[in-house]
Amino acid sequence: MSEHIRSQKPDSTTENQIMVRVQNLKKHFPITKGIIWSKQVGAVKAVNNVSFDIMKGETLGVVGESGCGKSTTGRAILNLLKPTSGKVFLEDIEITALNDNELRHLRPRMQMIFQDSYDSLNPRHSVAKIIAEPMVVNKTGSPAEIRDRVMELLELVGLNPNHAVRYPHEFSGGQRQRINIAKALALNPDFIVCDEPISALDVSIQAQIVNLFQDLQDQLGLTYLFIAHDLSMVQHISHRVAVMYLGQIMELTSCKNLSDNPLHPYTQSLMSAVPIPDPTRERNRTRIILEGEVPSPSSPPRGCVFHNRCPIAKDFCGDKMPEYKEIIPDHFLACHLADDKGGSLITV
Amino acid sequence: MTKILSVKNLVIKFHTFDGVVHALNNVSFDLQKGETLAIVGESGSGKSVSMLSLLHLLPMPPAKIENGEAWFYGAGKEPVDLLKLNRSGISKIRGGKIGFIFQDALSALNPVMTIGRQISESTMEHLGLSHAKAKEKTIKLLDRVGIPGARQRYDNFPHQFSGGMRQRVMIAVSMACNPKIVIADEPTTALDVTVQAQIVDLTKELQKEFKIAVVWITHDLGVVAGMADRVLVMYAGAPVEIAEAQDLYANPQHPYTIGLMNALPSVKGHEDSRLTSIDGMPPDLMEEPHHCQFAWRCPYTFDRCWKEIPQQIMVGENHVVSCFFDVENRRPRGHV
Ligand SMILES: Nc1ncnc2c1ncn2[C@@H]1O[C@H](COP(=O)(O)OP(=O)(O)OP(=O)(O)O)[C@@H](O)[C@H]1O
Ligand SMILES: Nc1ncnc2c1ncn2[C@@H]1O[C@H](COP(=O)(O)OP(=O)(O)OP(=O)(O)O)[C@@H](O)[C@H]1O
Ligand code: SF4
Ligand SMILES: [Mg+2]
Ligand SMILES: [Mg+2]
Numbered sequence: 001m002s003e004h005i006r007s008q009k010p011d012s013t014t015e016n017q018i019m020v021r022v023q024n025l026k027k028h029f030p031i032t033k034g035i036i037w038s039k040q041v042g043a044v045k046a047v048n049n050v051s052f053d054i055m056k057g058e059t060l061g062v063v064g065e066s067g068c069g070k071s072t073t074g075r076a077i078l079n080l081l082k083p084t085s086g087k088v089f090l091e092d093i094e095i096t097a098l099n100d101n102e103l104r105h106l107r108p109r110m111q112m113i114f115q116d117s118y119d120s121l122n123p124r125h126s127v128a129k130i131i132a133e134p135m136v137v138n139k140t141g142s143p144a145e146i147r148d149r150v151m152e153l154l155e156l157v158g159l160n161p162n163h164a165v166r167y168p169h170e171f172s173g174g175q176r177q178r179i180n181i182a183k184a185l186a187l188n189p190d191f192i193v194c195d196e197p198i199s200a201l202d203v204s205i206q207a208q209i210v211n212l213f214q215d216l217q218d219q220l221g222l223t224y225l226f227i228a229h230d231l232s233m234v235q236h237i238s239h240r241v242a243v244m245y246l247g248q249i250m251e252l253t254s255c256k257n258l259s260d261n262p263l264h265p266y267t268q269s270l271m272s273a274v275p276i277p278d279p280t281r282e283r284n285r286t287r288i289i290l291e292g293e294v295p296s297p298s299s300p301p302r303g304c305v306f307h308n309r310c311p312i313a314k315d316f317c318g319d320k321m322p323e324y325k326e327i328i329p330d331h332f333l334a335c336h337l338a339d340d341k342g343g344s345l346i347t348v
Numbered sequence: 349m350t351k352i353l354s355v356k357n358l359v360i361k362f363h364t365f366d367g368v369v370h371a372l373n374n375v376s377f378d379l380q381k382g383e384t385l386a387i388v389g390e391s392g393s394g395k396s397v398s399m400l401s402l403l404h405l406l407p408m409p410p411a412k413i414e415n416g417e418a419w420f421y422g423a424g425k426e427p428v429d430l431l432k433l434n435r436s437g438i439s440k441i442r443g444g445k446i447g448f449i450f451q452d453a454l455s456a457l458n459p460v461m462t463i464g465r466q467i468s469e470s471t472m473e474h475l476g477l478s479h480a481k482a483k484e485k486t487i488k489l490l491d492r493v494g495i496p497g498a499r500q501r502y503d504n505f506p507h508q509f510s511g512g513m514r515q516r517v518m519i520a521v522s523m524a525c526n527p528k529i530v531i532a533d534e535p536t537t538a539l540d541v542t543v544q545a546q547i548v549d550l551t552k553e554l555q556k557e558f559k560i561a562v563v564w565i566t567h568d569l570g571v572v573a574g575m576a577d578r579v580l581v582m583y584a585g586a587p588v589e590i591a592e593a594q595d596l597y598a599n600p601q602h603p604y605t606i607g608l609m610n611a612l613p614s615v616k617g618h619e620d621s622r623l624t625s626i627d628g629m630p631p632d633l634m635e636e637p638h639h640c641q642f643a644w645r646c647p648y649t650f651d652r653c654w655k656e657i658p659q660q661i662m663v664g665e666n667h668v669v670s671c672f673f674d675v676e677n678r679r680p681r682g683h684v
Pocket of ligand 2: 362364369371389390391392393394395396397398407410567633
């Protein structure tokens, strides 16, 4: 059906293959002054040297406070924003080395789903037209084939195929997000960046969409980068989670490690702030309240970017940035103190 | 316990170009002195409308209060029906005896007036303080809500504060005039969890200190668990369950509440792979309700649910539910 570049479907033996590899990715936005003779006076270091792999069929969650660079990371990986430096690979293809034409051929394999499900759907187009659009643009088949595929996709995401003739305003928020998902799936992608895809939905609907994401992953072997504010939802859907702060990854590990054995003091405070829907536990827990506010990404602190808010910082933490590395198997960390303790639990 | 507010049979409709929106259908609840009542429910279930209507903050038209009373016991010796007050009557209470905090502090605060003046002027108006006294009180309050350098920040404008700091200013505004009630409509929704935790803690402290009843509107059942004394669960324009927080989480009675609790991920994460979702979606409020509004999505629906609107019944001390089915015992409730 489609002629774009597509790898073999993953089978069970390919489980530990790398789908996406990100190496020392940086995205800095220049800050300029003056309108006519504008001159760069600084840079917002939105993403500052992040590296990670995402396995085939895996969901990697990304959490962190507003402005820490989650969306920018997602966009830079897909080359929707040109990275300042660093490399991104989709399997063995180096995305960051492709020219525009090659990139266009690769596009169908990588999709993005946003929070804003309403604004991303053209209100004057029927659902059928919206979902067909990427297939029409990429000429993936005859009109009849595309029509069949639209029906198939609607069914896949749990919408009534009879509703293909309706318009976006006739759907609820959750249904509109299903339409977005159908559109993203139209070209058989391997990898989807989901940027806050459930943040705008009600709790009861969030559960439906999260289940849909998981079902689709099981059926189609999809790989996700899943960005969200809600740490408990991210932990639910993800296999591993990356915790970002000021453009860098502080810790990356399995969900189990993250809840049982969070090593980074920032992760610990973040976890301690997530409200637990259980009055008894929620009222009796101890919180690690951080002092101050997140510094500006245009002038991040010297040394460890977290050191000026870190409850256990030592003097040397302000001297140099700790190296981000695999401190124990499957547990990546950027903290000087863990080095000291050989990766044993650092307690705040 | 003594009541500070008693809302009875509130019915509100929006008469719009497209038809009538049945926003609130018979909302009744009490608020006790000094307690925190959380209101939870899906988007559009009527959480904001039920509170905004009390302060005359709904656009009328299209909004119309078709029925109901809202007795406020904190304005003097006699209770007053907030809904019956005229413009000057409500403006004496709004921002004074009843304060409010909105999600979007930037649009709720006056952008061209310093935050110090905004607070001072309201204390001068509602409490009759002199200029000098008002300023001192304001600075103390700003300091109390955790604004560093309160005296210097007095002359700053709202946009000069970060989101979290702005929400602290809003809290100071809402509590400046010794209110009996503070209504907080999703005050932390736009904030990061770490800042949210700070704001929740601050509100709890101030509430105890000043003995204020707080109505906290939210969709976050985690936040509710940490701060609410009682919880009111709204669905499609009516309360379906009201209970003490501990009781509600341990022993939810309404099928919708039960569904909501099950839809939450457990804190442990990926192992218990699937969430239990509630099928379907909330009803169209353009149609006048003639039966239980949850019947379409409810796993326990039986014939009666399609014929009548369930009324509030007591199922325990301080626990009311509007449902014909006794989920615990898997059978319809007796004569309700
Ligand atoms: N186009 C841009 N130009 C300049 N700065 C930008 C641009 N896009 C993002 N930034 C800045 O980069 C930083 C990271 O932004 P990003 O949107 O990636 O954060 P985020 O983690 O996705 O936040 P949120 O949770 O609020 O969505 C922020 O400080 C933001 O202001
Ligand atoms: N100005 C208006 N005109 C028409 N309908 C309105 C208006 N304001 C509110 N409504 C309707 O009234 C109902 C209740 O709205 P309300 O704002 O109270 O919901 P809510 O529970 O606060 O939702 P959210 O969680 O999204 O804030 C909704 O169906 C809404 O569409
Ligand atoms: S009244 Fe009937 S339909 Fe409504 S919630 Fe109860 S059992 Fe379900
Ligand atoms: Mg973002
Ligand atoms: Mg609201």
